Amino acid sequence: MDMLQINNLTKKFGKSNVALDNLSLNIRKGEVFGLLGPNGAGKTTLIRLLIGLIKPTSGTAQISYNGEYYDIHRDIMKIRERASMLPQEAEVYENLTARENILYYGQIYGNMTNEEVEKRTEELIDMIGLRGRENDVTKEFSGGMKRKVLVARALVMDPDLVFLDEPTTGIDILGARTVRNVIKKLSKELHKTIILTTHDLSEVGELCDRVGILVKGRLAAVGTPDELEEKFQKAGIEDVFIGLTTGEGVIEEDFLSKGKKQTLFSRILKRR
Template sequence: MDRPILLDCRHVWKLYGASPERVFDRHGPSPGLDEIRKAGLIGAVRDVSVRIAQGEIFVIMGLSGSGKSTLVRCLSRLIEPTRGEILFEGRNLLQIPERDLIEIRRRKMGMVFQHFALLPHLTVLQNAAFPLEVQGVPRDRREARAREMIELVGLKGREHHYPRELSGGQQQRVGIARSLVVEPDLWFLDEPFSALDPLIRREMQDEFLRLQSLLHKTIVFITHDFDEAIRLADRIAVMKDGAIEQVATPEELVLAPATPYVEEFARHIPRAKVLTLRSVMAPARPGTETAGTLPAAARIESVAEQVVGADRPFAVADAAGRVIGQITREAVIAVLIGRSGGNGASRP
């Protein structure tokens, strides 16, 4: 990872129950799940270590009860971890004074949750400006900033509407504008779209990706939906029973699942949605006439029609524009029918 680390989570635990420290006293620094349960405790988060880079979309996913929402609340210290370290910009959030933590949350962190939690007696403009009002920012400055965010999320013209006058998707956009108004360095989103209808949810995912392309935030995104995770993530952490099973790119999860649990999670995901041209391209052949050039990071699904419809292969280029391979219609078809093994190989 070549980008600076913004959030470094080291061996974080959250055990619920009476006197959780006793299980560490008895079984050492890494008690097993059975040992935790026999002690009458709930292992909501177990020995989690992750490093999240600046500008990264880091998705934490798992089924209900896997610990993903508890973990994100530990990362922001809305819940007090039982053990571990959480370093944000090099400072351990578990050791700083409460006053400093509040200031970090107000000025450096943004949070969006599944339930929009808008203040019903405030307008869109007032809701979006509320975090700056809490900071004591003068009205003209906070409203000017709020208007910028409202326009950014596509709600210009609705500044004086109340939440009850908005659709679910529009309400969530207000929540996003409110979380961005303080210009956070770190943005937490806990299943922000799961309460929305499928079509609106897809639109909000598109909006989220558009905003990220403009703002380049460091994002921790929680979901139980693998389709959503692979669409949005730079990397994904899969959780089960409070522990992380694997941290990897969407491609790596599909091509090289680390555990049977991750393999089962990834089993039914269409590979064309996940695999990039880089993973299935063949070596470049000098002198080959090509139909054009495609980016190595493009997902197969997004270019399949173009490649399959061409009578020549396409060159594949890296981010710097250098040709690093070529992609043929046969390779794309192999992915579409489920035969591709990655890196230009195919399974019989």
């Protein structure tokens, strides 16, 4: 059964900036879905719409929990009870320890007793791999460690659906790998439905069951990394990408400049 059904969702900012353009997409329960696209493609806008931080210009989306459907127009509080987001720009509270960061979030969330929050915090410290550092103030942490705390914080309310907005952007290679391993664990061991955004092609191949390529608010392609590999190879990766960007070179700049032309999707496959 599909966990998320997005139907003709459009979001305009002002009259002319169409951040999302009539987007329709279904996301299955338990899958890791990667939203791939250059800056400004509409990835964050889609997440904000789904969690009710902004309202669509038109269209709708429903999220299903245990057979009940909840609509983003009517049931946003219900949706938020079971969905959690790690925003792109999230920061830890640097003067709190890792443990306090997680505890605090669970307590303000308000759907659990203090005992439950404490129990979940301890579980998350182990699961995410923060044990041994949990009582250290997070100011001293590396970028990757801080991101782990943020992921743990987003999970303390035990969501069914987790939105991770560029969870590995801006941290070093080792930190990014650590966070990717955490995401794999969330999927494999906790069976969370995860929607993550990235502009890293290799990341979607490693993590995602399916990928949607978003270009200027439109879904240019959806499929498993294998399917996209095949499709893109047939058409020629470069031609497809340039075609998708309608000549303005957004993706060429982001993805195709630094000598990566030949290896884009083969990299995806090799990393899996």
